[in-house]
Amino acid sequence: MIELLAELLSRSIKRLKSSQKGKEKSTQIINIIFWSLCAFISLILYIPRGVSIVDALVAIVVLIFTIYSAIRALKYFKIL
Numbered sequence: 001m002i003e004l005l006a007e008l009l010s011r012s013i014k015r016l017k018s019s020q021k022g023k024e025k026s027t028q029i030i031n032i033i034f035w036s037l038c039a040f041i042s043l044i045l046y047i048p049r050g051v052s053i054v055d056a057l058v059a060i061v062v063l064i065f066t067i068y069s070a071i072r073a074l075k076y077f078k079i080l
Contacts, residue, residue, distance in 0.1 A: 003071070015028060043060075
């Protein structure tokens with residue numbers, strides 16, 4: 001998961017560096033900020049009431065670890 005996010009972020013940064021016009025750069029920056037904000041807002045909205053911040057953070061960490069482990073297992077068996 002982290003590798004996937006890093007790859008997507010690096011592609012966005014490469015496009016940002018390769019774009020030569022100022023308008024293209026500002027459009028890319030606004031696009032990155034917008035989608036990051038949308039992801040953060042949807043994350044907050046999907047957390048049910050009565051769940052503490054610690055529980056939500058632990059659940060996010062466990063989810064990321066599970067996805068990371070699955071990707072590593074698929075790479076180990078040369079499926080991915």
